[in-house]
Amino acid sequence: METRAPSLTEQMRNGNLFAEQCPSRDVLKHVTSRWGVLILVALQGGTHRFSDLRRKMGGVSEKMLAQTLQWLEADGFVNRKSYPVVPPHVEYSLTPLGEEVSEKVAALADWIEGNLPKVMASRNERDA
Amino acid sequence: METRAPSLTEQMRNGNLFAEQCPSRDVLKHVTSRWGVLILVALQGGTHRFSDLRRKMGGVSEKMLAQTLQWLEADGFVNRKSYPVVPPHVEYSLTPLGEEVSEKVAALADWIEGNLPKVMASRNERDA
DNA sequence: CGGCATCCGATCAGATACTG
DNA sequence: CAGTATCTGATCGGATGCCG
Numbered sequence: 001m002e003t004r005a006p007s008l009t010e011q012m013r014n015g016n017l018f019a020e021q022c023p024s025r026d027v028l029k030h031v032t033s034r035w036g037v038l039i040l041v042a043l044q045g046g047t048h049r050f051s052d053l054r055r056k057m058g059g060v061s062e063k064m065l066a067q068t069l070q071w072l073e074a075d076g077f078v079n080r081k082s083y084p085v086v087p088p089h090v091e092y093s094l095t096p097l098g099e100e101v102s103e104k105v106a107a108l109a110d111w112i113e114g115n116l117p118k119v120m121a122s123r124n125e126r127d128a
Numbered sequence: 129m130e131t132r133a134p135s136l137t138e139q140m141r142n143g144n145l146f147a148e149q150c151p152s153r154d155v156l157k158h159v160t161s162r163w164g165v166l167i168l169v170a171l172q173g174g175t176h177r178f179s180d181l182r183r184k185m186g187g188v189s190e191k192m193l194a195q196t197l198q199w200l201e202a203d204g205f206v207n208r209k210s211y212p213v214v215p216p217h218v219e220y221s222l223t224p225l226g227e228e229v230s231e232k233v234a235a236l237a238d239w240i241e242g243n244l245p246k247v248m249a250s251r252n253e254r255d256a
Numbered sequence: 257c258g259g260c261a262t263c264c265g266a267t268c269a270g271a272t273a274c275t276g
Numbered sequence: 277c278a279g280t281a282t283c284t285g286a287t288c289g290g291a292t293g294c295c296g
Contacts, residue, residue, distance in 0.1 A: 013238075013242055014241065014242065015240060015241040015242070016241060017165070017166060017240070018166060018186055019186055023244065024241055024244045027247050028165060028236075029162070031236070031240070034157070037145070038145060041145070056146060058146055059148040074250070074254055075247050076246065076249075076250025097243070097246055097250070101236070101243075104239050105236060107232050107235065108160075108229070108233060108235075108236060109145055110141075111228065111229060112145070112152050112229070113141040113143040113145060114141055114142065114143070115229075116142045116151065117142050118204065118225055120151065121204075122225070123202055123203065
């Protein structure tokens with residue numbers, strides 16, 4: 001089949017995920033990473049502390065939670081606010097930019113959660 | 129902050145990404161994998177052959193393309209049609225279920241492509 | 257409490273060679 | 277053309293220990 005001509009919106013895009021070296025791939029990687037998705041969805045509920053997030057997200061290690069939070073912070077999606085007290089107190093929240101992506105990510109996450117039975121059924125058919 | 133009570137839709141969900149052993153995590157993994165995203169978006173344009181996909185998606189190896197296609201096929205998102213001719217001819221397309229996820233995935237991909245400048249700006253601020 | 261540094265095994269992913 | 281098989285390096289990701 002033919003390759004359709006690029007639409008107007010496509011021409012105006014500043015990133016192209018199909019280009020091998022495009023930095024948009026890094027952003028996608030952070031956002032769709034194993035824990036990135038859950039962080040973005042979890043923070044939709046409002047500000048959370050590090051330990052809150054860790055408790056909420058089953059199975060995440062301290063290391064990966066910290067690392068993923070740093071990625072998302074560097075990309076401008078997550079805001080990190082540290083209170084200089086003992087014991088330390090750090091709060092994470094979504095930036096305006098983060099609110100936008102998290103909506104897209106949450107829409108995908110919701111779809112998957114809601115349609116899981118159909119997917120499981122498809123897998124079982126294949127086994128039979 | 130308080131944990132809000134589960135909404136009605138949340139209660140009706142059949143999957144829960146925050147649960148460590150929930151199979152929905154595997155589905156998310158396939159769909160948001162490095163090449164899974166690109167495959168789902170690419171197939172929105174219609175049926176594609178293996179080589180078409182490979183050419184279109186910069187940087188993917190034969191192995192990973194084949195493997196990712198198999199994941200998506202097993203999950204019921206992608207349809208594989210093989211014509212028994214020489215040389216072989218195999219066509220990939222989205223199933224109705226796949227059309228649905230691909231919309232969510234494409235919405236995310238589009239957002240990232242369109243907002244890449246903002247993200248890059250955020251990164252640069254941090255460096256300064 | 258919220259990290260960081262190090263070590264280490266598991267998994268991912270590319271290159272290459274081979275096949276129907 | 278559309279894969280599979282194998283090998284190998286790269287990266288992911290968890291466990292542990294330490295620190296402000």
